[in-house]
Structures are given as structure tokens and as C-alpha cells.
Amino acid sequence: MEKAEIGLIGLGTMGSNLALNIAEKGHRIAVFNRTASKTDAFVENAGALKGRIVPCKSLAELADAIRPPRPVIIMVLAGKPVDEQIAALRDELSANDIIIDAGNANFHDTVRRFTELQGSGLTFIGMGVSGGEEGARHGPSIMVGGTQESWTRVEDVLTAISAKYKGEPCAAWLGPDGAGHFVKTIHNGIEYADMQMIAEIYGILRDGLAMAPKEIAPVFAGWNEGRLNSYLIEITAKVLEADDAETGKPVVDIILDRAGQKGTGKWSVIEAQQLGIPATAIEAAVAARVLSSFKAERLAAEKAYGTLEVERISGAKDALLKDLELALFAGKIAAYAQGFAVMEGASKEFGWNLPMPTIARIWRAGCIIRSQFLDTIAEAFGKSGGKGNLLMAPAFITMMKEAHPSLRRIVARAAEAGLPVPALSSALAYFDAYRQGRGTSNMIQAQRDFFGAHGFERIDAEGAFHGPWGMEQG
Numbered sequence: 328m329e330k331a332e333i334g335l336i337g338l339g340t341m342g343s344n345l346a347l348n349i350a351e352k353g354h355r356i357a358v359f360n361r362t363a364s365k366t367d368a369f370v371e372n373a374g375a376l377k378g379r380i381v382p383c384k385s386l387a388e389l390a391d392a393i394r395p396p397r398p399v400i401i402m403v404l405a406g407k408p409v410d411e412q413i414a415a416l417r418d419e420l421s422a423n424d425i426i427i428d429a430g431n432a433n434f435h436d437t438v439r440r441f442t443e444l445q446g447s448g449l450t451f452i453g454m455g456v457s458g459g460e461e462g463a464r465h466g467p468s469i470m471v472g473g474t475q476e477s478w479t480r481v482e483d484v485l486t487a488i489s490a491k492y493k494g495e496p497c498a499a500w501l502g503p504d505g506a507g508h509f510v511k512t513i514h515n516g517i518e519y520a521d522m523q524m525i526a527e528i529y530g531i532l533r534d535g536l537a538m539a540p541k542e543i544a545p546v547f548a549g550w551n552e553g554r555l556n557s558y559l560i561e562i563t564a565k566v567l568e569a570d571d572a573e574t575g576k577p578v579v580d581i582i583l584d585r586a587g588q589k590g591t592g593k594w595s596v597i598e599a600q601q602l603g604i605p606a607t608a609i610e611a612a613v614a615a616r617v618l619s620s621f622k623a624e625r626l627a628a629e630k631a632y633g634t635l636e637v638e639r640i641s642g643a644k645d646a647l648l649k650d651l652e653l654a655l656f657a658g659k660i661a662a663y664a665q666g667f668a669v670m671e672g673a674s675k676e677f678g679w680n681l682p683m684p685t686i687a688r689i690w691r692a693g694c695i696i697r698s699q700f701l702d703t704i705a706e707a708f709g710k711s712g713g714k715g716n717l718l719m720a721p722a723f724i725t726m727m728k729e730a731h732p733s734l735r736r737i738v739a740r741a742a743e744a745g746l747p748v749p750a751l752s753s754a755l756a757y758f759d760a761y762r763q764g765r766g767t768s769n770m771i772q773a774q775r776d777f778f779g780a781h782g783f784e785r786i787d788a789e790g791a792f793h794g795p796w797g798m799e800q801g
């Protein structure tokens with residue numbers, strides 16, 4: 328039988344679609360799934376692509392079906408399952424074969440796996456893939472970490488299956504070992520912030536203006552035609568339009584307000600904290616998902632404090648909608664500035680030399696946060712080389728100057744109305760603190776020195792000083 332060019336393990340949502348994408352681009356692919364019945368069903372439903380798919384019932388069969396040197400993609404749940412698959416593959420593969428972990432791995436695991444495989448003859452690639460089901464099938468954004476030499480060996484197939492932005496492939500080698508998975512993690516952190524801020528604006532429209540889903544849908548659809556144009560805004564409008572077949576009610580109204588999460592948002596926040604880079608909008612988004620999961624506690628608290636009235640915001644609706652659009656845009660700028668700053672911090676810390684303009688470019692299509700906005704970021708980073716906070720790029724200074732007064736008004740009105748906007752208000756506070764030449768941490772320094780003799784710097788002299796606190800010092 329003709330040998331396959333590539334193998335794939337894990338025929339779940341992402342793996343099955345990625346396998347079809349690879350087959351569609353003309354590559355013969357061998358596939359294996361832990362639950363064999365899924366492999367059979369997958370091949371059965373592969374239609375015209377069936378002839379390019381080699382179903383395998385074991386990893387030995389999979390290895391035998393691929394022409395060496397073998398590239399094998401693992402697309403299973405993150406964590407232990409990946410380690411188990413790598414351990415089992417090591418017995419079946421030989422020198423020069425490449426193992427590619429394409430799931431959402433924690434980059435620390437990727438660095439460890441990369442190191443463990445060094446000297447084994449096998450090569451390891453940690454690859455972030457974004458785009459969900461649809462992206463995997465028709466073109467995801469692909470973020471590769473590993474040796475540059477290993478990237479050249481798989482570049483053709485990965486660029487072929489990736490999304491294209493005006494003909495440019497959204498796949499790139501971003502740096503050694505964990506670089507690809509780190510960038511994918513921060514992509515997801517930004518995704519969390521984007522989604523949370525959209526949900527907060529939806530909350531203002533629903534509870535502040537008492538608008539029904541079908542009234543809100545055209546608002547988002549309209550914004551999708553302007554500066555907020557993005558996949559997430561587009562699907563938000565579609566979500567708001569959809570009805571539940573069983574009840575006839577808008578689907579969004581029957582979905583429980585308890586958000587799930589698989590870990591990438593939390594990893595983003597942990598890494599931001601470890602690197603000492605503020606990522607407050609992302610942190611707020613992760614915390615909001617956690618708080619959303621305390622459903623019973625929230626219901627009890629609502630009972631204790633009393634239910635707030637719906638329709639809490641009044642005034643000229645057109646002006647308010649314009650403010651909401653600009654507020655969301657300003658929040659988005661701050662959240663992306665934070666995400667890119669975390670990547671810049673990691674790049675320095677781990678010596679990765681992450682190519683920021685390339686990252687912005689490969690996020691313009693295929694991935695969940697794809698947007699017109701990323702093209703603006705790519706352009707700004709193209710000029711600056713991607714160094715420094717996005718908030719200091721000339722184009723972003725202009726945009727933020729126009730948009731931040733709206734963010735300020737919306738956060739203030741939401742606070743007055745009792746509507747929670749944690750990500751938007753964190754974004755605003757970050758911006759206000761970032762642009763404040765003289766902040767208030769002189770007081771923190773005074774307090775630290777008062778109770779702990781930690782010392783402080785003066786504005787008018789070099790050196791370390793103590794305050795006149797006397798015996799009260801702790």
C-alpha cells in the first residue's frame with residue numbers, strides 16, 4: 328500500500344478536521360484514535376477524501392503506514408494524554424521522525440518534552456493551532472515552536488493547510504521549544520478578554536437598556552462593519568439572532584450563565600504575573616469566568632442584597648451606542664497592549680526573540696481573535712519592529728485619544744447602574760495608570776518604609792532613604 332506522508336493521533340473536534348484539511352491539500356495521511364470506533368466513523372464520513380486517509384488501529388500500524396522520516400501530529404487533550412502518546416510513540420518511531428504536539432499545551436510542558444526528546448533522535452515541535460472546528464477544517468492560524476530546521480521540514484504542509492490573509496499564510500515559526508505554545512496561550516488570554524468585554528457590553532444593552540437579543544444583534548452586526556470588525560463580533564451577532572428549536576426563545580436566553588474554561592486563560596495570567604507584566608484585562612476576564620461558575624452563591628447574594636431593576640441607563644440611545652462601540656474598542660486596545668507586552672516580556676526572559684509583527688500577521692485570519700484590528704497592529708509593529716507597548720505606537724495613541732473618553736463614560740455609567748464591567752474597568756484603570764506620569768506609589772513606598780524600613784528613593788536626590796517615622800517603625 329502507498330505510504331502516507333504524515334500521521335495524526337486524536338480524531339476529536341480538532342484532529343478530525345485538521346486531518347481532512349491535510350488530505351484535501353493532497354497529502355496522504357495515516358490516522359489513529361484511542362477509541363477505534365471513532366476512526367472507523369471518521370473514515371466512513373470522509374467522502375471524497377477517503378482515498379487519502381489510512382485508518383490505523385494501533386500506533387505500530389500508524390508508524391508502519393507513514394514514509395520515513397515521519398511527521399506525526401498529536402491532537403489530544405492537553406497534559407497527561409500528550410505525555411502518554413509521546414511515550415508510546417517513542418517505541419514505534421525512529422531517528423529523524425518528528426512529533427508535533429498541536430493541542431493547547433502549557434508551554435512549560437512543551438519545554439520539558441522538547442528537552443526530554445533531545446538526544447533521542449526524534450524531533451519535537453510544540454505547535455499552537457487556533458480557529459476552532461471551522462479553522463481546523465479550512466485554515467487555522469498556526470504558531471510553531473521548535474528548531475528552525477524542524478520547521479523547514481514541515482513548513483510546506485503547514486503553510487498549505489493554514490488560513491490565508493490576502494494570500495499570505497497564517498503559519499509561522501516563532502522561536503525555539505515552547506515559543507509557539509506560549510504565543511497560543513497568550514492568544515487565548517486575549518481571546519478571554521475580548522469575549523468578556525463583548526459580554527459586558529451585551530450586559531449593558533440587555534440590563535441597562537432593556538434590549539431584547541434580536542434588538543442587540545443588529546447593533547453588533549453594525550459594529551462588525553466598522554473598526555470592531557472581527558470574528559468574535561460577527562458570531563456575537565449571530566448568537567443573538569438564533570432561536571431555540573424547543574422553546575422558540577432566543578438561545579442566548581436559555582443558556583446558563585456559567586462559563587467554562589480549559590486552562591489557557593489561567594496560564595496566561597500566571598505567566599504574566601511570573602514575568603511581572605500587568606495583564607489586568609485578561610486577569611479580570613479569567614476571574615469573571617470563575618465568578619460566573621459560583622451560580623448558587625450569586626443567587627443567594629442577589630437575594631441578600633436585592634435584585635436590581637432592569638433598564639437602568641437612560642439618555643439618547645444613538646449617542647450611547649456610539650459610546651459603547653468606542654468603549655469596546657478602547658478596552659480592546661488596552662487588552663491587546665497587555666497581551667503583546669506579556670509576549671515581549673517572555674521573549675526577553677526566555678531569549679526567544681519573538682517576532683511581534685509576524686505574530687500579529689498570522690492572527691489576521693484563521694484564529695478566533697482574527698480581526699481588522701490585527702492588521703492595524705501588524706502595520707504598527709511593522710514600523711516599530713514590535714518593540715515597546717502598543718499604547719505608545721503613534722497610530723494607537725491617536726485611536727486611544729479618540730476612544731478612551733467613551734470607555735470612561737461607559738465604565739462610570741455601568742458602575743452607577745450596578746452593572747459589572749470588570750474587564751472594561753480594568754482596561755481603563757490600566758490605561759489611566761499607564762499614562763499617569765506621577766502616580767501614587769510614593770505612598771506605598773512610605774508605608775513600606777514606615778512598617779518595614781524598606782527604604783525609598785527621593786525625587787530630588789540619588790540613593791536610598793528612610794522617613795522620619797521614629798519609634799513607630801515596625
Ligand SMILES: NC(=O)C1=CN([C@@H]2O[C@H](COP(=O)(O)OP(=O)(O)OC[C@H]3O[C@@H](n4cnc5c(N)ncnc54)[C@H](OP(=O)(O)O)[C@@H]3O)[C@@H](O)[C@H]2O)C=CC1
Nearest residue numbers: 337338339340341342361362402403404405408430431459
Ligand atoms: N476545540 C477547539 O476549539 C480547540 C481545541 N484545541 C486543543 O486541541 C486539543 C484537542 O481538542 P478537541 O479536539 O477540541 O478535543 P475533543 O474532546 O474533541 O477530542 C479529544 C481527543 O483526545 C483524545 N484523548 C483524550 N484523552 C486521551 C488519552 N488519555 N489518550 C489518548 N487520546 C486521548 C480523544 O480520544 P477518544 O476519542 O478516545 O476520547 C479525542 O481524540 C486540546 O488540546 C484542545 O485544547 C486547540 C484549538 C481549538
Ligand SMILES: O=C(CO)[C@H](O)[C@H](O)COP(=O)(O)O
Nearest residue numbers: 457458587588589590591695
Ligand atoms: O483554543 C481554543 C480557541 O482558541 C479553544 O477553543 C479553547 O478551548 C478555548 O479556551 P476555553 O475552552 O478555555 O474557553
